[in-house]
Amino acid sequence: MEKLDLGQFIEKAIEGITNNAGPVLDGIALVIEGIVDGLQSALISTPSGVVMILMAIIAYIVQGGGVKPSLTKKGFKKAFGLSIFTVVGLFLLFWMDYWEETMETLALVLASAFIALVIGIPLGIWAARNSKADQVIRPVLDFMQTMPAFVYLIPAILFFSVGNVPGVVATVVFSLPPAVRLxxxxxxxxxxxxxxxxxxFGSTKRQLLFKVQIPLAMPTILAGVNQVIMLALSMVVIASMVGAAGLGERVYSGILQAKVGLGFEAGLGIVILAIILDRVTQALGGLGKK
Known part of the structure; x- marks a missing residue:
């Protein structure tokens, strides 16, 4: 019996997609590149002090429970503490001369998370309301979550060459499952x-979904948002291997050049950004319960 060469079959399939779906892939690349470039330009061109203050205000509002919060003393301390940490953490990155890389990383994470949520939330709603769709989607998600993250880089490179686009594509695939599942x-x-x-009371399916199910499910959906953002940030270093810019690129350079200090500084930047994004998105989950 002839041996099944699965690798050769996949290579031929990817080659066929590349040859026959070139315009579609180019269109996807243009959209992703436009989103990432727009976010990066906006974040980098805005004065660093303004970005720090805006992020601190967002952190305070979200942690505090809204634009007009009625905070207890403990709640005020938490909201104020998060806003102070945001300013101090971002200022430290600015002082270490990692501001541009931090904004590039933030843009990549936000773009990847946005695309993953735009795809994942409707798929999750479909899976929840259709048992047959759930039976098909669930094993696909299992496959996506168990596949090593590095493997996603191979088709991303073949379809989109190198740069931010394949990094975003690989990150979207890697971070998509929690959005669908939650x-x-x-x-x-x-x-x-x-x-x-x-x-x-006569609610239609649309009214039931948007006025009952989604509002009640919002805390769980927002927990999925948190997981998507954290997974997207965890892909930053891996995505740098295919040319994605940002702090991950500095970490990867530190690995290649055996420069411990360079890798540690950039890694510290990723940790600070991760803490800020994690606390803010966790607080969003608290807002969803109100």
Whole structure:
């Protein structure tokens, strides 16, 4: 019996896609490049002090519970503490001369998370409302989550060459599963009594979804947003191997040149950015419960 050469089959499939879907791939690349370049230009061109203050205000508002919060003393300390940490952390990166790389990384993470959520949340809603779709989507998500992250770089390079675009594509694929899973979990977790009550009052499927299920599932969906952003940030260093700019590029340079200091400084920048994004998105989950 002839041996099955799965690798050769995949190579031929990728080659066929590349040859026959060139205009589609070019269009996808243009859209992704436009989003990333726009975010990077906006963040880098804005004065660093303005970015620090805006991010601190966002952190305070989100952690504090809204634009007009009624904070307890403990709540005020948490909100104020997060805003101070945001300013101090970002100023430290500016002082170490990593500001531009930090903004490039932030742009890559935001672009990747946005695309992953635009794809993942509708898929999660579909999986929650259609058992057959869930049976198909779930094993695909299992495959995506168990596949080593480095493997995603290979087709990304073949389809989109090198640069930010393949980095974003690989990051989107890597960070997509939590958005789908937690959205589906949140929709399915809405109490059956609430759904039946809405239906008994004559709610259509659209009204049931947007006025009942999604609002009640919002804390779980926002937990998925947090996981997507964290996974996207964890791909920063790996994406730098295909030419993605930012702090990951500095870490990768430190590895190649055996410069411990360079790698440590850039790694510290990633940690600071991760803490800020994690605390802000976790606080968003708290807002979703209100």
């Amino acid at each position: 959205t589906s979990l949140g929709i399915r977790g809405v109490p059956a009594e609430v759904v039946e009550a809405a239906q008994s």
